[in-house]
Amino acid sequence: MAETTISDLYEKYTNQVGEALEDDRYFQYLFEMVQAGDNTLEQKKRILHKVIDEQWLTVVEEGIEAIFNIVDKPRRFIATSEEVVPVALAKKITADSVRHLSQHTQFITENAAGEIQPTRILNVTTEESYDLYENRFVYHLIQRLFAFVDKRTDVIFWSTGDETCNVMSMESKIDDAYEEISYRVEMTIKNRQSYVENDTDHMDLFKRIDRVRRLSRTLRTSSFCDIMNGCAKVRSPIQRTNLMMKDPDYRTCYRLWQFIESYDEVGYTIEEQDSALQFDEEYLLQMYINFITNYTVFKSLLESDQRNVTELAKEKREPVKPKFVKEIKEQIVEDRNIPDVEIRQVFVEEVTQAQLDAEAKLEEETNRREELERSLSELEFQMDSLNQQMEFLEQTRMQMEQERAELEEQLHNEQKVRQETEAAMAAVDIEAKNSIEIAQAEAKRSVENLQTILDTVRKEKERELTAALDRAEKAEKDAKNSRKEKEKKQKAASEEIDRIRKEAADAAARSKKESRAAVAAAQREAAKAIEEARRKQEEAEAAMQKALQKAKSASLSHYIVKRLQERRDRKNTDEDDSNS
Incomplete structure (x- = not known):
């Protein structure tokens, strides 16, 4: 069996009713009377289109990324706690412990052997702590962000479907010779967009919102929140610390905090689109037929009704005494689903003295309650101010402790x-001395080698000169034995002697020149070695001066730290004296 639609039902109704009434003369009379009356018909179509605001979603996405960067590597500091405990329970004895013991001699006793023995001593323990103002700020930002996102997610997911509202109204006034008929009817049909259609239209935005919600849940259940659970509450205004203003992630979190405080919207806006529809002849015909049908049903109950209609129980009311109206106020009420109406309200002012007394008493109680609320608000403000001052002092103390640890570490590094x-x-000094000794030894060896070479050359030239003289003497002897031969060979001998003498002189000059060159080379090598030794010695002296300057700076830092420590000790001593 085929499913019947609203169009099929309408067609069946119009055909059957039209066929039954088109030939009825009384129906035609009523139809003409209705058609001639004062009829007002109106039909409107209103579409409520809901648009999701992406501003808060974009800001939250940027802030969540910065929060994750901070939570992955949270900042921490070294917290130092001091406690005076029995000596047997002390875990570590430090310089502060000895200093404290010297300032509190009541913890020192003497045993039977006359030896000094402490009974109680200062135990200093250090541990890492995450209780920084910035970490507390991020923790409470995560809590506020989760509530902010969760509330808007529920509203947007279940209330962002478009709505269509069709309103039809008809008002008629008919006045004939027998009766006056006033007819008024209004029908409203609202259609809401299904969840499937809504998800399809806003799938990308819903994915982003769901991702933000899951990330906020992850942050809320992270180990960082477990560590910071139970920390002091952070309230506005947020302190603008250096880290908060200079670090990009903390600066983004600060802007997110301000946005959450200033954003009070639901998360979406509603765009309203109204349009009026025009009635055609078929529509008017059906509206008039409905009017006649309703009139016929109602009129049949008033005249010669054969149906069993029982009357309701009669209600007897007290007689109404008319009074003069002292004041009439007219108020126009506008409603999106109903037309404009006029409401008349009649006020009769009869106020007794008891009512005036009651109003005065109520006003007095109201003033007292407002005064108490103002006092309570001022006390809360003062308490918040004191909490902020305590947090600031605690942060200052932690910063001083951190600076002290840094100074001690710097002193240790400078000593090192x-x-x-x-x-x-x-x-460097040892190396310079060794270099000078090596250079001197090398110069000495070079001079000795040069002297040896000179001696060898001189001996060789002396041997050559002796051989030449021997040859000359032999030639002279041969000349004595043979005068003729002497005369012949005298010239040759003289030439030979001159040649030998010349060679000897050249050899001596060449030997002298080579000796001078060797001496000059040895002197240059010795000067170069001495210059290198002098340069290394200057470098060693410069390094020594630099080290002395650095040691002097380290001594100055040590002096500053020592003076600060003495000032702190003197302050502690004054406090102990004032307490005692």
């Missing part, structure tokens, strides 16, 4: 640098 510098100075 000083020791390394002294060791480097000693090593």
Whole structure:
């Protein structure tokens, strides 16, 4: 069997009713009377289109990314706690413990052997802590962000479907010779968009919102929130610390906090679109037929009704005494679903003295309650101010402790640098001395080698000169034996002697020149070695001066730290004296 639609039902109704009434003369009379009356028909179509505001979603997405960067690597500091405990329970004895013991001699006793023995001592323990103002700020921002996102997610997911509202109204006035008929009817049909259609239209936005909601839940259940659970509450205004203003992630979180405080919208807006529809002839015909049908049903109950209609029980009311109206006020009420109506309200002012007394008493109680509320608000404001001051003092104390630890670490590093510098100075000094000794030894060896070479050359030239003289003497002897031969060979001998003498002189000059060159080269090498030794010595002296300057700076820092420590000790001593 085919399913019947609203169009099929309408067609069946119009055909059957039209066929039954089109030939009825009384129906035609009523139809003409209705058609001639004062009829007002109106039909409106109103569409409520809901638009999701993406501003808060974009700001939250940027803020969540910054929060994750902070939560992954939260800031922490070293917290130091001091407690005076029995000596047997002390875990570590530090310089502060000894200083405290020297200032509190009541914790020192003497045993039977006459030895000094402490009974109680200061135990200093250090541990990492996350209780910073910035961490508390991020923790409470996560809590507020979760509530902010969760509330808007529920509203948007279940209330962002578009709505269509069709309103039809008809008002008629008919006046004939027998009766006056006033007819008024209104019908409203609202259609809401299904969840499937709504999800399809806003799928991308819903995915972003769901992602933000899941990330906020993850942040709320993270280990960071477990660590910071139970910390002091952070309230507005937020302190603008250096870290909050200079770090990009903390600056983004600060803007997110301000946005959450200033944003009071639901998360979506409603765009209203109204349009009027025009009635055609078929529509007017059916409206008039409905009017006649309703009139016929109602009229049949008033005249010669054969149906069993029982009357309701009669209600007897007290007689009404008319009074003069002293004041009439007219008020026009507008409603989206109903037309404009006029409401008349009649006020009769009869106020007794008892009512005036009651009003005065109520006003007095109201003033007293407002005064108490103002006092309570001022006390809460003062308490918040004191809490903020305590937090600021605590943060200042922690910063001073951190600076103290940094100064001690710097002093330790400077002492270490000083020791390394002294060791480097000693090593450089030893290296310079060794270099000078090596250069002197090399210069001495070069001079000795040069002297040996000169002696060898001189001996060789002396041997050559001796051989030449021997040859000359032999030639002279041969000349004596043979005068003729002497005369012949005298010239040759003289030439030979001159040649030999010349060669000897050249050899001596060449030997002298080579000796001078060797001496000059040896002198240059010795000067170069001496210059290198002098340069290394200057570098060693410069390194020594730099190390001395650094040691002097370290001594100055040590002096500053020592003076600060003495001032702190003196302050503690004054406090102990005032307490005692």
